[in-house]
Amino acid sequence: xxxxxxxxxxxxxxxxxxxxxxxxxxxxxxxxxxxxxxxxxxxxxxxxxxxxxxxxxxxxxxxxxxxxxxxxxxxxxxxxxxxxxxxxxxxxxxxxxxxxxxxxxxxxxxxxxxxxxxxxxxxxxxxxxxxxxxxxxxxxxxxxxxxxxxxxxxxxxxxxxxxxxxxxxxxxxxxxxxxxxxxxxxxxxxxxxxxxxxxxxxxxxxxx
Amino acid sequence: xxxxxxxxxxxxxxxxxxxxxxxxxxxxxxxxxxxxxxxxxxxxxxxxxxxxxxxxxxxxxxxxxxxxxxxxxxxxxxxxxxxxxxxxxxxxxxxxxxxxxxxxxxxxxxxxxxxxxxxxxxxxxxxxxxxxxxxxxxxxxxxxxxxxxxxxxxxxxxxxxxxxxxxxxxxxxxxxxxxxxxxxxxxxxxxxxxxxxxxxxxxxxxxx
DNA sequence: CTAACACTGTTAATTATTTCACAATTTTCT
DNA sequence: AGAAAATTGTGAAATAATTAACAGTGTTAG
Ligand SMILES: NC(=O)c1ccc[n+]([C@@H]2O[C@H](COP(=O)([O-])OP(=O)(O)OC[C@H]3O[C@@H](n4cnc5c(N)ncnc54)[C@H](O)[C@@H]3O)[C@@H](O)[C@H]2O)c1
Ligand SMILES: NC(=O)c1ccc[n+]([C@@H]2O[C@H](COP(=O)([O-])OP(=O)(O)OC[C@H]3O[C@@H](n4cnc5c(N)ncnc54)[C@H](O)[C@@H]3O)[C@@H](O)[C@H]2O)c1
Numbered sequence: 206x207x208x209x210x211x212x213x214x215x216x217x218x219x220x221x222x223x224x225x226x227x228x229x230x231x232x233x234x235x236x237x238x239x240x241x242x243x244x245x246x247x248x249x250x251x252x253x254x255x256x257x258x259x260x261x262x263x264x265x266x267x268x269x270x271x272x273x274x275x276x277x278x279x280x281x282x283x284x285x286x287x288x289x290x291x292x293x294x295x296x297x298x299x300x301x302x303x304x305x306x307x308x309x310x311x312x313x314x315x316x317x318x319x320x321x322x323x324x325x326x327x328x329x330x331x332x333x334x335x336x337x338x339x340x341x342x343x344x345x346x347x348x349x350x351x352x353x354x355x356x357x358x359x360x361x362x363x364x365x366x367x368x369x370x371x372x373x374x375x376x377x378x379x380x381x382x383x384x385x386x387x388x389x390x391x392x393x394x395x396x397x398x399x400x401x402x403x404x405x406x407x408x409x410x411x412x413x
Numbered sequence: 414x415x416x417x418x419x420x421x422x423x424x425x426x427x428x429x430x431x432x433x434x435x436x437x438x439x440x441x442x443x444x445x446x447x448x449x450x451x452x453x454x455x456x457x458x459x460x461x462x463x464x465x466x467x468x469x470x471x472x473x474x475x476x477x478x479x480x481x482x483x484x485x486x487x488x489x490x491x492x493x494x495x496x497x498x499x500x501x502x503x504x505x506x507x508x509x510x511x512x513x514x515x516x517x518x519x520x521x522x523x524x525x526x527x528x529x530x531x532x533x534x535x536x537x538x539x540x541x542x543x544x545x546x547x548x549x550x551x552x553x554x555x556x557x558x559x560x561x562x563x564x565x566x567x568x569x570x571x572x573x574x575x576x577x578x579x580x581x582x583x584x585x586x587x588x589x590x591x592x593x594x595x596x597x598x599x600x601x602x603x604x605x606x607x608x609x610x611x612x613x614x615x616x617x618x619x620x621x
Numbered sequence: 622c623t624a625a626c627a628c629t630g631t632t633a634a635t636t637a638t639t640t641c642a643c644a645a646t647t648t649t650c651t
Numbered sequence: 652a653g654a655a656a657a658t659t660g661t662g663a664a665a666t667a668a669t670t671a672a673c674a675g676t677g678t679t680a681g
Contacts, residue, residue, distance in 0.1 A: 211611070212638065218610040222589060236658070245591050248658090249640065256660060264659055265647050281610050283617040289609070296511055300504040301605070309606065312613055350616055351609070375616035377608055381430060383453050391615040393608050397509070398516070400585055400601050401497070401559070402426040402489050403419070405520055407599040408558055408583035409491040420668065444628075456628095457670060464630060472677050473628050 213254045214281070219244060220254070221277045228270050236267040282311035288349040290316040292364060293356030294324055294334055297379060301353060303330045315347055337364070341371040350374040358382050421462045422489070427452060428462070429485045436478050444475040490519035496557040498524040500572060501564030502532055502542055505587060509561060511538045523555055545572070549579035558582040566590050 223243045227235060237255075238248040255261075255268065260276050262268040289305075291298050294317045305314055317334040319325060325336045335343050343349065352373050356364050361382035368376060375391040378384055381399075386392045431451045435443060445456040445463075452459075463469075463476065468484050470476035497513075499506045502525045513522055525542040527533060533544045543551050551557065560581050564572050569590035576584060583599040586592055589607075594600045 210638070214611050214614050215604075215607050218607040219589070219591070219604065222606070238658085243591065245593050247640070250638095252658095252660065253639085262659065263647090264645085265649095265657060267658080281614045283613070287613055287616065296508040300508045303504055304605075305609075309610070312609060351612055353609070374619060375612040377612050381427070383427075383451065385453055389619055391612055391619060393612050395603065395605075395608060396423075396427065397512075397603075398430070399423050399426040400603060401513075401520060401561070402517070403422050404559055404583040404585050404599055404601050405491070405495055406422050406489045408495065411582060411597055411599060418668065446628090455670070458668095460629065461631085461669085470629065472630095472675085473626095474677095475628080 209257055209280075213257055216244070216246070216250075216254055217258065217277050218281060220251070221274055221281070224270050224274050224277075228274065233270055234267045235270055235273075237262075239267070278311075286311040286313060287351055288313055288315045288347055289351045289353065290314070290318060290340075290344065290349045291332070291353045291355065292318045292337070292340070292368070293354065293360075294319045294329055295355060295357075298353075298355035299329055301355065302332055306330045306332075312351070316343055316349060318343075337367075340367060344368075344371040344373060352376050354378045354380055354384075356380060417465055417488075421465055424452070424454070424458070424462055425466065425485050426489060428459070429482055429489070432478050432482050432485075436482065441478055442475045443478055443481075445470075447475070486519075494519040494521060495559055496521055496523045496555055497559045497561065498522070498526060498548075498552065498557045499540075499561045499563065500526045500545070500548070500576070501562065501568075502527045502537055503563060503565075506561075506563035507537055509563065510540055514538045514540070520559070524551055524557060526551075545575075548575060552576075552579040552581060560584050562586045562588055562592075564588060 220240060223240065224235070237251040240251045241248040258276060258280055260268070260273060289312055291302050291314060294302070298317065302314055302317060314332055317329055317332050318337045318340050319334050320337045324334050327334050350373065352368050354361065354364065354376060358380050361378070361380040362384060365376065365378070365384035365386065369386055369390055373390060376384070376386060376393070378392065378394045381396050383394060384392065428448060431448065432443070445459040448459045449456040466484060466488055468476065468481060497520055499510050499522060502510070506525065510522055510525060522540055525537055525540050526545045526548050527542050528545045532542045535542050558581065560576050560583070562569065562572065562584060566588050569586070569588040570592060573584065573586070573592035573594065577594055577598055581598060584592070584594060584601070586600065586602045589604050591602060592600065
């Protein structure tokens with residue numbers, strides 16, 4: 206398969222969850238305009254995304270939900286699943302771990318890391334918290350490929366470097382400090398303050 | 414001023430925080446390539462963004478940090494500030510309220526809303542939690558313009574509708590259920606599961 | 622004093638993403 | 652059966668965002 210745009214991957218993740226919901230309601234086929242309605246996008250966009258992953262529906266019947274879910278799974282998930290760690294088990298880290306626990310079968314959170322002695326050795330939502338200094342060892346032993354970073358701002362860069370040194374393959378960074386990784390590590394950053402300020406700006410704009 | 418792209422607004426929010434940090438370290442001027450280095454983008458992008466907001470630096474001196482911070486403030490913030498509410502004070506809502514408390518002077522979190530009797534009337538990080546049924550009244554009385562939604566998935570749509578009816582101007586939706594708002598309400602959605610699945614996909618891609 | 626350098630600001634080119642427009646085909650209706 | 656309606660798949664056009672290229676201009680070094 207050729208190149209799939211980032212935006213398409215994001216939408217596929219969302220389609221899958223919408224489809225799972227439809228499936229649980231007993232639906233078995235769905236039209237592009239129905240998916241579009243749920244996601245508040247256009248039907249063409251849906252069709253184009255599915256075209257890009259090579260899925261083809263049946264004319265006038267739409268897409269087979271079960272099949273499409275499986276195909277999206279083949280694209281996004283890796284067969285054996287991937288292991289995820291949370292680094293920094295503070296307020297945000299704990300919320301995430303609780304939320305994600307058993308949410309996606311192919312993405313298991315298998316470890317937390319922190320530097321606070323009061324947290325090390327304890328379990329959070331069933332996940333053991335290790336000392337940050339053991340991170341390289343644990344990432345290798347447990348074959349962890351993805352890290353979610355929720356550490357204090359001023360620790361961000363050093364910890365990202367440590368993750369890279371430990372052989373991590375992908376990082377989702379929730380701190381507001383941009384990090385730098387080599388080409389063979391995939392990086393996704395989300396900055397909540399930016400989101401809120403963006404809303405604030407456009408709200409002002411609309412009012413004006 | 415003409416139209417500013419969404420992406421530029423996002424970067425401006427980030428520049429401002431980077432600049433505040435530099436300022437606190439005693440720096441008073443900065444070059445486009447220095448900002449670029451911090452943000453891991455190109456210097457051209459920085460210059461273009463600043464061009465779009467009409468800021469002009471001095472040749473061979475760079476940009477005056479203090480001035481630039483103020484200009485970005487004039488663009489993003491509204492003069493009198495805006496009031497923000499958190500809807501759904503569960504794990505994520507509590508983490509956010511704690512995090513944002515006093516973080517941005519022009520964006521004050523002034524209310525939380527929930528339906529759980531055990532939470533109503535209590536304070537969270539100093540912010541009072543009201544009954545969701547009082548939301549329309551409170552939004553109007555306190556002149557709240559922005560809402561952050563962290564409610565259970567299956568309540569998302571009804572609560573978004575209630576927010577719109579209450580006259581909200583902007584919504585930041587953290588639930589995975591897409592919502593629909595009229596044109597005069599600005600909507601920003603962030604879906605954490607999508608982010609993680611995106612990382613998972615590209616990690617697999619790199620390995621393959 | 623002049624040349625080389627180091628920056629900014631901007632136009633033009635490129636790349637990425639979305640939307641338009643419509644051919645093709647199946648189903649439904651008469 | 653033939654016409655109308657519904658729906659997919661896709662090339663081409665439009666729009667949005669990034670990057671390249673470079674002119675202009677102080678600054679520094681010789
Ligand atoms: N709380 C939120 O809602 C929120 C929202 C947006 C962004 N963030 C960002 O997420 C990050 C964490 O925020 P938080 O509110 O959870 O903070 P927090 O202080 O509650 O949690 C930070 C955790 O990191 C641990 N830690 C400190 N030093 C460490 C080290 N060297 N190695 C490993 N762990 C270490 C701390 O012990 C603590 O458990 C921050 O960068 C913050 O800016 C948080
Ligand atoms: N926890 C996370 O890290 C995380 C991450 C990503 C997305 N989310 C999303 O954020 C949302 C909240 O997640 P959470 O983990 O905080 O859940 P939670 O169950 O801890 O919190 C939900 C809160 O909403 C309240 N609530 C229920 N019905 C309500 C109503 N009708 N009106 C107002 N409030 C009501 C509940 O009392 C509770 O306090 C969910 O949509 C979840 O998918 C959470």
